[in-house]
Amino acid sequence: MTDATLLPCSDDTLAARLAAIRARMAAACARAGRPADSVALLPVSKTFGVDLIRQAAGLGLTRFGENKTQEIRQKADPLADLGLQWVLIGHLQTNKAKEAARDAAEVQSLDRLDLAQALQRRLDLEGRAIDVLVQVKTSSEDSKSGLPPADLAGFLRTVARDYPTLRVKGLMTLAVNSDDPHAVRACFRQLRQLRDTMRGADIAGIELDRLSMGMSGDFELAIEEGSTEVRIGSALFGARHYPA
Numbered sequence: 194m195t196d197a198t199l200l201p202c203s204d205d206t207l208a209a210r211l212a213a214i215r216a217r218m219a220a221a222c223a224r225a226g227r228p229a230d231s232v233a234l235l236p237v238s239k240t241f242g243v244d245l246i247r248q249a250a251g252l253g254l255t256r257f258g259e260n261k262t263q264e265i266r267q268k269a270d271p272l273a274d275l276g277l278q279w280v281l282i283g284h285l286q287t288n289k290a291k292e293a294a295r296d297a298a299e300v301q302s303l304d305r306l307d308l309a310q311a312l313q314r315r316l317d318l319e320g321r322a323i324d325v326l327v328q329v330k331t332s333s334e335d336s337k338s339g340l341p342p343a344d345l346a347g348f349l350r351t352v353a354r355d356y357p358t359l360r361v362k363g364l365m366t367l368a369v370n371s372d373d374p375h376a377v378r379a380c381f382r383q384l385r386q387l388r389d390t391m392r393g394a395d396i397a398g399i400e401l402d403r404l405s406m407g408m409s410g411d412f413e414l415a416i417e418e419g420s421t422e423v424r425i426g427s428a429l430f431g432a433r434h435y436p437a
């Protein structure tokens with residue numbers, strides 16, 4: 194986890210990229226008639242090394258999105274002095290619930306009851322509760338995980354009733370990979386509409402204020418459709434290089 198990726202990214206580069214992203218977020222908010230502070234930025238640090246994350250923390254970023262519990266573990270120790278919060282956004286295997294309950298401040302990829310149950314058990318042992326978002330599948334691609342929209346109401350009721358260590362704060366989705374902005378926008382719109390429907394169903398203890406949607410390639414569309422949180426990796430940190 195050391196930093197080949199750091200070399201092309203000087204302090205200036207990272208600061209400039211962050212400023213450019215914030216400007217684009219503000220412009221999208223303005224187009225949508227929304228206040229600029231209504232959308233948060235979650236930097237996604239998966240595959241990037243601790244030196245680059247430390248640099249980002251120096252620019253005021255405190256929460257970082259990661260896909261894997263092992264990667265959080267590797268990074269959390271050398272960065273412990275910074276008090277960062279780690280947010281799990283990737284598909285989480287049930288047998289990793291222990292690591293998630295120990296190291297994650299939040300899980301945005303809650304997408305099934307066996308995972309909720311495993312997290313509940315481990316969080317109980319840790320004596321902690323965490324914020325969670327329910328990941329919903331808004332595209333038909335097999336590669337994407339997420340709860341089917343039709344299952345959402347029942348899922349939320351069960352979590353609210355049986356899993357008190359999981360504080361459901363909202364919904365998360367990944368849009369379809371497509372060059373067609375209408376298809377991408379439709380995914381985001383579906384998530385917002387589902388949220389509105391669930392609010393109407395008035396499920397006790399659940400407020401759903403947050404919609405985590407939008408990544409480097411589509412965050413402006415997501416903001417126009419109501420995102421409250423965009424998850425940005427490559428537009429901020431540069432291209433990802435996965436080990437072979």
Ligand SMILES: *Cc1c(COP(=O)(O)O)cnc(C)c1O
Nearest residue numbers: 237282408409410424425426427
């Ligand atoms: C990697 C990842 C992102 C960030 O992707 P970029 O296109 O690099 O911005 C956002 N959300 C999830 C769930 C991811 O896995």
